[in-house]
Amino acid sequence: MAKIKSLDDLRMMKESLQSKINLREKGEDPGSHVQIKVAMATCGIASGAKTVMEFMMEELEKRGIESVVTQTGCMGYCYAEPTIEVKLPGQEPVVFGYVDTKKADEIIEKYIKNGELVEGIIPMNYETIDNK
Amino acid sequence: METIKLTIDNKPVEVPAGTSVYQAAKNLGIDIPVLCYMNLHDLGIENKPAGCRICVVEVEGRRNLAPSCSTTCANGMVVKTHTTRVINARRTVMELILSDHPKDCLTCPKSGSCDLQNMAVKMGVRNIPGQAYAEMSTYKTDFSPSIIRDMDKCIMCRRCETMCNDFQTVGALSGVNRGFMAVVAPAFEQDLEKSPCTYCGQCVAVCPTGALTEVDHTPKVIRALADPTKTVLVQTAPAVRAALGEEFGLEPGTSVTGKMVAALRQIGFDYIFDTDFAADLTIMEEGTELLTRLGKHLSGDKTVKLPILTSCCPGWVGFFEHNYPDMLDVPSTAKSPQQMFGAIAKSYFAEKLGKKREELVVVSVMPCLAKKYECQRDEFKVDGNPDVDFSISTRELAHLIKEFNIGFNELADEDFDRPLGESTGASVIFGATGGVIEAATRTAYELHTGKTLEKVDFMELRGMDGIRSATIDFNGLPINIGIAHGLGNARKLLDQVRAGKTNYHAIEIMACPGGCIGGGGQPLHHGDTSVLKARTKAIYSEDTNKKIRKSHENPYIIKLYEEFLGKPMSHKAHELLHTHYFDKSSKDIFI
């Protein structure tokens, strides 16, 4: 990694990173992937998030689904850990709670493959500061 | 200097900036009770952990009560020291402290001189609510050769810790455990014996309760006195006579040498001798060692190490054995006066009496607790028989005198026995910081120059500063002398020596503040360091009043060499009067 020399450099870097992410998120990128974030804070890991993350990575590859699985911090729904967020190209992200490998399998088969929602959705219950 | 104006108990007072509320109140004659607080002003030591919370006062505009010992006065402050709120809080806190303190005052070694007991008396505590079901924090009692730690009685004032760490830099004691079980102890709650403790006893000297006390050897002494097969000799250290009177209500600084000798005789010791005699002997050996090393050094012998360090203080010896194992060849090999006395008593004097060493019991009265440990060291025993059998402190001697119904203050002065009771002014000043090196200078000067020293008072070597230095003109040869008292000061000086940053020829070190007069076995000063100054004054006036003031002029010392030892540093002298040191740094405290 090269050093960022100035605020302008940092801004340019941010713009390019952001546009990449936007492309991905808006699904305008033809090679767009399914994006999955697994909440991997202590609460999540303690409830089995690692297993879920590994399962997702392996199974999505096995089942030939182009996807990016990343980790993130606590989403705040500690009562429903492990939680994962699934974002299908061009759609709003959806958070699922109480995800074990069985649920993960169901999410892949029903939601990711067919867009069919499955139980266990946790509605986003907070405002982000970006849209304020 | 900036001054601060405030009101305490409706009285206006003006104090220099930085003054504590406690001090400002004191200036007004308001005596706010303190328990953990201790100010050893002359030593630059102030213990104010603000932990006991006894000294709390109400400060207008402040949410909670403030500890007056560690609250600095501010302009316009309005302080109340005895509102209902303060009195209720103070009493409640006192009851809490007492609820976790054993109630065996009757048999406690500190009874009568216990700060906590005095405070309970002052507050008129008659009842401790909930005592019936109040759990107490209890700990294993730790017996070391010198000091007993009965931490059930610890009130966490941290005075001992301050002395051990800040003043002595020994680092044997610190706070351990949490909450209710918090206590001051060696690391991992090990026994003191496994810690770097040097038994200087400064912790004992400041402990407000019976948590830290000395190992009491008076029962053993009484048993020896009662044994018809034993001849019991007693030797008294120079600092004892300058402080013993305090235990009998005499003004600090009252010299009680004659009364002390009379009391010892009444108690029934067979021979009343003086450690001062051995101090003169120490000067003969140590002074000669200095001149020998100096001579070799001046003639270019690189194997000779300078400076030479005094070695009469067992606390100091323990300190360098723990902390400076790389410098074990620097201190003088001369034994301490206590041990020289024992060695001579059980050889030279035993021969004179025609008795075997086992038939003699040598008791020493010392201002010191490390001496208890020193006399038990293996290298000071012959076939298991120690040169000095028992060492008791000034405080223990006072107890003994009281127990023997002796009206101490009414006693007529008596004199020591001969031969081991004769001493010079030079040996008396061993009791004060700078005294040993001054005594050595008096002798070394004359031995080196062959001239008579006209003025024997070396004022430049005296004083209470922690580290002092002076250069003495040995007839054209400048001799650089360093002095430190308090092991923290010793460490500073030693670190410089180790780093090769000094050009001292000789250094005197005493573990305790003010030297032996401030020893851990002396009557408790209760935080009043002016007592130390008074004792020092008494020591120097003893010296002035002596006819002979140079060790090498002591006729009995001269006789001892003629009859028995030959010369200073002779083979026999080496055998009896010199020792060697051990590396104690590697002691594994985890075992």
Next chain:
Amino acid sequence: MAKYKMHLLVCGGTSCRASASDSIIEKFKSEIAANGLENDVQVILTGCFGFCENGPIVKVLPDNTFYTQVKPEDVTEIIAEHVIKGKKVNRLIYNPEQKKGSKSKGFYRKQIRIALRNCGVINPENVDEYIARDGYQAIGKVLKDYTPAQAIDIIKKSGLRGRGGGGFPTGLKWEIASKNAADQKYVVCNADEGDPGAFMDRSVLEGDPHSVLEAMAICGYCIGATQGVIYIRAEYPLAITRLKIAINQAREYGLLGKDILGSGFDFDITLRYGAGAFVCGEETSLIHSMEGLRGEPTNKPPFPAESGYLGKPTNVNNVETFASVPVIILKGADWFSSIGTEKSKGTKVFALAGKINNVGLIEVPMGTTLREVIFEIGGGIKNGKKFKAAQTGGPSGGCLTEKHLDTPIDFDNLIAAGSMMGSGGMIVMDEDDCMVSIAKFFLDFTVEESCGKCAPCRIGNKRLYEILERITNGEGTMEELERLRNLSLVIKDTSLCGLGQTSPNPVLSTMDNFYHEYLAHVNDKKCPAGQCKSLMKYVIEPEACVGCTACARNCPVNAISGERKKPHVIDTAICIKCGACIEKCKFNAISIK
């Protein structure tokens, strides 16, 4: 790809379920079937929307329509109008304007995420994701556009107060540290989160470590420090790992280290691990621990801003405080101070725990009421039990009761209510909780965690605990109740540090709010909540007992006797109150009295 054209999300949170979401789902399903829409519309039960007050909630995707207070009888209309004709049912759409006095400022969501803005959003181990979300823009802006005084001024004007418990104004703290001249100063991040049930700081560090690093650098610039230290408890290994990764990545980009962003400003951060002593959250104790000394407090003044770490001016702030700083710089003081109440600005993160449905991490604007937090965001009390109290401020705080439900939560209101903000732990208790036992629980914690330096905290808390134990054992007396209060007040009044000055709060607060429970324990030897074992008695109702002997056979201490087919009896002198008999009794004949 999507199989269904439309999704109907029906809230399945506990409180919506209570208000008939199950029958709403059934109704939707039958209506959909009736209209032959099974292949086009999917009905799905979701988790809690955090808006229980207006439940049941139905959300329609993909158009994001948000219906509130939906009744089963509304279902036909929604299907007919919205699903089939595409016309939204306006009367059911949430309209905040109608809700007078609502604090939610036009949003149906009660939460605003400022400190948690990136938690659960970015990958905490990838600095690029942080940068993409305005990361390190704030330090860049501060270094380029502001003098330290100007930056401090922004923080001061924002009204940000310390999130660690005390609520001291952050900008003022920085200003004091900036004015104390010294050759070196330190910025310390207090990540020694120790309240039972609190995990806000851990989550921020695990989810968004860079925001804390960035804020520390900003603080360093403001007060004139080039060294930052994060004091983090060693029990937080994941947070430590992520912080280490973050620090390395920031260093590689030159966002920490020498000459940050070409400004000439140097700042670097190291970690120091705490051994898990609660008292080390107190700043003077924390600093002693950092110095390798025993973690115990010293009298203030001197404050760390004058003489802190290694005797140098030191600014200590909590994780959440730092995490709020970069946004304040970027969005401005006015934006931040527009959120919250008059004296408490911005948002506060709470860790909801205890008898609450949605245990988790929330961030709400200051001024949100306890009712909103517990019954809306928190989804109400578990198992439909009755709310009794919420403990805020952990072992230093007090309990808030039903009468405080509509008090806006901010620093000053909580203190007025006999509790405190603390770091943000909120433990919810229901009707089954014995408040004397709750006080005892917290005292047990403080007895363990007191450093032991000062007498009132070391001994006093132990004595409080002993009295509480006597009360819960049925041995308490009225005189002891009186002593409990006096002792509590004296401990508060005389203790050396914040720990002891607040540790009796749970006792005082439960005594103030639930004195009748204390009296019941002392006078009637009864525990109204049925929690205190010593005060319980297992009794067999002779009318209900059929004499099946199941209880007697399963009693581990043979305390139950009786002939077959005749009512059995429990010998209370032998009974150890293990509850095995109750489990085995099929006739509900055994009760606890």
